[in-house]
Amino acid sequence: MFIKGMKNRRRFTLGFWVCGMLTLCGTYAVNAQNNLSFSARATSSSALENNGANLAIDNSPESYWSSQSEDENAWLVLRFPGATEVVKIEINFAPKAIPNDAFHLQYLLNGNWRTFHKVTNNKDQKVEVELKKPQLIDRVRLLATDGQMMQVSEVLLLGQKYADASGLENKPVLVNQSGYNLNRSKRFTAPDVNDHTPFAVVNVKTGKEEFTGKVMREKGDFSNFNPLSEDEFLIKIKELESFPFRIGPNWIERVTYRNMVDFMLGARHYVGTVDDIRRISFAWRDGDFFNWSMQSLVAMYLSNPEAYERMERKGRYVSNDSFPDNYKGLWGKLEPFAAETPDIVQLIHWDADVKISQQLDHEMQKAELAHFLYAWPYLKQWLPQQNFDIVYQYVKDNWEKETVSDHSLSQYNLSKEHNLLSLKTQLGTTKGEMPPGFSVIPNLMLYEVALREGDATAEKFFSAAYRQLDWMIKNLDWSDPMTTKGQRMSEHMTMRAFAYFYQQFPDRAPKGIPEKVKEWAQLMLDRSDNLWDFRKYSAEEWTPPGWNETGNILGFPAAVFAANGILEDKALIKDLEMLAWSHFENAFGRNPTGRQFSYKGPEEVEGVDLGWYSRHRGGIGLLDEVQFVFDGSPKSFHYPNFPEVGDLGWTEGWVQFNTAFNLSMAYMANYYTAIALEKTAEGKYQVALTAPINFDYKTIEKASLTISNKAGDIIVVELGDEQALAEKLTGEIEFTGDAILCENQRLPFGKNDSLTLSYGYGFFQRSLVISAADFN
Structure with a gap:
C-alpha cells in the first residue's frame, strides 16, 4: 500500500472526497488489500500501565491496550501519515477480556467525529466490519458506547491503493503561480530535492538563467532577484520545472x-x-x-x-x-x-x-x-x-x-x-x-x-x-x-x-x-x-x-x-x-x-x-x-x-475566508507604506510615497498626499510614478523660508512650525513629521 519515498516520507495514491461526500471519483484499483495499521500512530482516552495504545497495532495477539476501568467513554484513535482508503476493519479484543457490547467507528470532519459504522449487541472476541463503500480517512476512532472499559489486542485496517489523477497535475517545484512582489520575500518548495542542489530562475521568453541559488531543506530563496521586467520566469532544477510566474511592484x-x-x-x-x-x-x-x-x-x-x-x-x-x-x-x-x-x-x-x-x-x-x-x-x-x-x-x-x-x-x-x-x-x-x-x-x-x-x-x-x-x-x-x-x-x-x-x-x-x-x-x-x-x-x-x-x-x-x-x-x-x-x-x-x-483562479x-x-x-x-x-x-x-x-476533504467558499484575506491585504498595505522627503536643489524637495498604488505598469499612476502645519492648514501634493515599474510615487514642493509651495497652493510654515506629511486614514495613517530646522 505504501511506497517509501525520499527522506522517509511515505507516499500513496488513493481516491478522493468531493464536497465532504464519501465517494470515489476517477480512481482505479491496482493491488490487493493490505493491513494499514502498521503505518499508524495510536493514542487513547486512557491506558493502564504497561498497556499503552501502541500495543493495539504491534502485530502481537498476546499484548493489548486497556483503558482504565473508570473510563466510561473509552476510545482508541489510529492516525495515519496521510489519507487512507479503508475497505475492511478487524477488531480483536484481548483473549481474556469481555468484549464490548457496543462501539462506533468514526472519522473526523470539521473538528467533529462522525460515525460511519455502529456495532451493537456484540459478544464476539473478533469483529470484522466490511464497508459497503470505501472509507477515505486520515484517522479512525474506535469508541466504546456501552460505558465499559475497552481491551483490544489488535486493530487491523485493510485497504486498497488508488490513484487520483487530479492530484498529480501540479509541478514538481511549487511556487506562487501568479507572481511575487518586487523587493519582497520570494520562496519555492522542491520536495525530495537534496540539499545544495543548484536551482536557476529562468526567463521564459529568452531562456536565460537570470538568478541562481541552491536548494536547502527542500526549498529555495530568490528574494534578492528583483528584475525590472514584465517577463515571465520559472524555477528550474535539473529536469524539474515550476509553473511560470511574474515579479513586479505590488x-x-x-x-x-x-x-x-x-x-x-x-x-x-x-x-x-x-x-x-x-x-x-x-x-x-x-x-x-x-x-x-x-x-x-x-x-x-x-x-x-x-x-x-x-x-x-x-x-x-x-x-x-x-x-x-x-x-x-x-x-x-x-x-x-x-x-x-x-x-x-x-x-x-x-x-x-x-x-x-x-x-x-x-x-x-x-x-x-x-x-x-x-x-x-x-x-x-x-x-x-x-x-x-x-x-x-x-x-x-x-x-x-x-x-x-x-x-x-x-x-x-x-x-x-x-x-x-x-x-x-x-x-x-x-x-x-x-x-x-x-x-x-x-x-x-x-x-x-x-x-x-x-x-x-x-x-x-x-x-x-x-x-x-x-x-x-x-x-x-x-x-x-x-x-x-x-x-x-x-x-x-x-x-x-x-x-x-x-x-x-x-x-x-x-x-x-x-x-x-x-x-x-x-x-x-x-x-x-x-x-x-x-x-x-x-x-x-x-x-x-x-x-x-x-x-x-x-x-x-x-x-x-x-x-x-x-x-x-x-x-x-x-x-x-x-x-x-x-x-x-x-x-x-x-x-x-x-x-x-480558487476553483476559477485561472480565469x-x-x-x-x-x-x-x-x-x-x-x-x-x-x-x-x-x-x-x-x-x-x-x-x-x-x-x-x-x-x-x-480532491479529498471539504470544499466550500465562505465570506469569512475572503474577509480574512481582506484584512491581511489591508495590514500589508499599511505595513509597507512609507513617506520620504529629499532635497533636490536649493529650496526644492521631492516627496516620495511608497504604497500599493502602481498596478498598471503601462500607465502613469497618480496619488495624493496631504501636508499640514501645526495650525491645521492643509495642502495636497499630487504624486505620480516616474517609470512603469516604480514602487514609489513622487511629487515636488518648494520651501520659501516662510511657506511651502505646491503648484498654486501655499502653506504657511514658520521657524517654530512643523509639517506633517500623511497618507491613509485613522489608525492606518502613515505620517512623516518635519521641523523647520530640517529644511535648513
Whole structure:
C-alpha cells in the first residue's frame, strides 16, 4: 500500500472526497488489500500501565491496550501519515477480556467525529466490519458506547491503493503561480530535492538563467532577484520545472484588489449575484454574526484610500421598494449614499444598513458598527449625516445590553451575554466564532468616537478594552492551538487587538504587550520550520484536524504584520515577514496540492495556472459563481507532501475566508507604506510615497498626499510614478523660508512650525513629521 519515498516520507495514491461526500471519483484499483495499521500512530482516552495504545497495532495477539476501568467513554484513535482508503476493519479484543457490547467507528470532519459504522449487541472476541463503500480517512476512532472499559489486542485496517489523477497535475517545484512582489520575500518548495542542489530562475521568453541559488531543506530563496521586467520566469532544477510566474511592484495587490471588492459586491445578501433570502445570513450570504466584513472593509479603505477611490464604480444603491413584502425592512433604514460613491464605501454602508434595519444586537454585530462610527470622518463626504446619527444612537442604546434577540442568533452562538463592556474569557471553537480579544478594538474605537462627540462616559469604553487586553496578556497560553490557529479564520483578531492598543495608546496600554507578542512570534516561527514555511497547528498536526482552514492561511499575514509593528528584534521581524509572504505563496500554489485556492483562479487571477480541484455548488451562501471565491486549501492529509491525495476533504467558499484575506491585504498595505522627503536643489524637495498604488505598469499612476502645519492648514501634493515599474510615487514642493509651495497652493510654515506629511486614514495613517530646522 505504501511506497517509501525520499527522506522517509511515505507516499500513496488513493481516491478522493468531493464536497465532504464519501465517494470515489476517477480512481482505479491496482493491488490487493493490505493491513494499514502498521503505518499508524495510536493514542487513547486512557491506558493502564504497561498497556499503552501502541500495543493495539504491534502485530502481537498476546499484548493489548486497556483503558482504565473508570473510563466510561473509552476510545482508541489510529492516525495515519496521510489519507487512507479503508475497505475492511478487524477488531480483536484481548483473549481474556469481555468484549464490548457496543462501539462506533468514526472519522473526523470539521473538528467533529462522525460515525460511519455502529456495532451493537456484540459478544464476539473478533469483529470484522466490511464497508459497503470505501472509507477515505486520515484517522479512525474506535469508541466504546456501552460505558465499559475497552481491551483490544489488535486493530487491523485493510485497504486498497488508488490513484487520483487530479492530484498529480501540479509541478514538481511549487511556487506562487501568479507572481511575487518586487523587493519582497520570494520562496519555492522542491520536495525530495537534496540539499545544495543548484536551482536557476529562468526567463521564459529568452531562456536565460537570470538568478541562481541552491536548494536547502527542500526549498529555495530568490528574494534578492528583483528584475525590472514584465517577463515571465520559472524555477528550474535539473529536469524539474515550476509553473511560470511574474515579479513586479505590488503584484499581489495588482491581481487581487479589484477581485476583493467584486467578491464583496457579489456576496451581498438579497442584492448580490442572487436575491434569495438565505438562512444563517445577514448582510452577506452565509455571513453569520462573526464574518468581520465591516472591519475588513473599513481597514481596506483606511489603509490605501487612493487605490479604492479610483476604482470603477460597479455597485449601485438598490431599494427594496420593488421587492416582495418579505424583503421589506431587511435594509433601507439608512439613507442612500451619494452618486459616484466608491464601491468600498457602498459596501460599508450596506453592512451598516442591514445591521440597523434588522436591529441586529448580537455582541459581535454591535461591535462591527464601532468601525463604521470610527471611520465616519473619512466616509461622510459620500454618506448623509443621518447615517452616523442613527448608527451612533443604536450603538449607545445597545452596547451594554446583555440579552440578544432571537433573530440575531444562529446555531453557532456561544456568547454567554452580550454586554460589550464585560470581560470576555471564553475561547471559541475552530469554527472561528469567538476569538480572544474581539471586543478590544471596537471598545477603543468607540472610546475615540465618544471623545469626538463630547460624550462624558467615553472612559468606560477604554476601561473595558484595558481590562480585556490585560486579561489576555496574563491568561492566554500561546502553546494551546485554540488561542492561535485553532481560531481558524478569526485568529487575526487577537494579535490585531494587541497592535491597536499598543500603537494607538502607547502611554496607557497594559504592561507586557511586547513580551507577550515576542513569545507568540517565536512560537509561530518554531511551528513553521518545514519545507513549506507553513505555520502548523501544533507540533503534531499541520492543520486544524478535519477542517477546511482556508481563511486561516489567508488571515495569518494580518496577524504577522500587526505583530511586527510591536516587535523590535530585527531578525525576528524579518523572519516573521517571510512567514507572511509564505502564506500568500501557499494560497497561490506553493502547497502540497500545487493549486491556487480558487476553483476559477485561472480565469479570474492573472497568472494562475492551476485552480482548486472543485467548488461547492449551492450551499447556504450560493457563492460558487461569485468572483474570487476561495474554495479550498490543503487538508491535514495533504501534508507534508501527498499530492496524490487529490480532491479529498471539504470544499466550500465562505465570506469569512475572503474577509480574512481582506484584512491581511489591508495590514500589508499599511505595513509597507512609507513617506520620504529629499532635497533636490536649493529650496526644492521631492516627496516620495511608497504604497500599493502602481498596478498598471503601462500607465502613469497618480496619488495624493496631504501636508499640514501645526495650525491645521492643509495642502495636497499630487504624486505620480516616474517609470512603469516604480514602487514609489513622487511629487515636488518648494520651501520659501516662510511657506511651502505646491503648484498654486501655499502653506504657511514658520521657524517654530512643523509639517506633517500623511497618507491613509485613522489608525492606518502613515505620517512623516518635519521641523523647520530640517529644511535648513
